[in-house]
Amino acid sequence: MSVLLAAAPRHLRVASAAESGDAVTRSHLGDGRCVGWYAPPVPGWQVAIDAERTDEPVPPALARRFGSTDFWARWTRTECLAKLADVPVATWWQRHGLEVPPDSSWLWRTLTLPDLVVTVAFAARPHLP
Template structure:
């Protein structure tokens, strides 16, 4: 599924992406939606940011500017899959992947965006 990720992502205005399995809102009103059939036994999360967006100065100082948006979108996805607020994730892991993580992810640059798609085994928690 991750190899085919670009085929399953669509960019549209928020009101046109309500049928996405999951989606990420960009600050300019667009949404990146995931439109793949569900994978039994797996949960999916996505996060997208503008590739040319300014880095938040305090976060760039704290976590470093190198590959910031790729690491940021990955951390956002993994925190969603772990059902942990991203601020708690930062305290525990920064923008890194914890050792022993069994989640799968792919980070892509699509047009003017950095998008991460991540999967975790198990049922939805909510």
């Protein structure tokens, strides 16, 4: 998985929602674009992606609650991990803030693109009996 994360920039594409429908997963931006993940699926793993525009100001209420330092990187990581845990992000905030629990097994990478912060995260799928 670390090899795939190291190559993450090659597997990301920014396009319109209509043009990114074939992505494995994608994140919608407020300006109408989507960031899609185009790597082949990895058996036994699920993937999540989240992206935010770097020129967006941090909402004041969130800055007061979580601080504004490196906010969008922490935010996108939190969004991904909440998706992988299948919990609403507000529930995640109540439990963990914008932090990663110390006993977590998720793998992630956060990238800064010209006008975006993007996190890609993976979790092993639970084995079914």
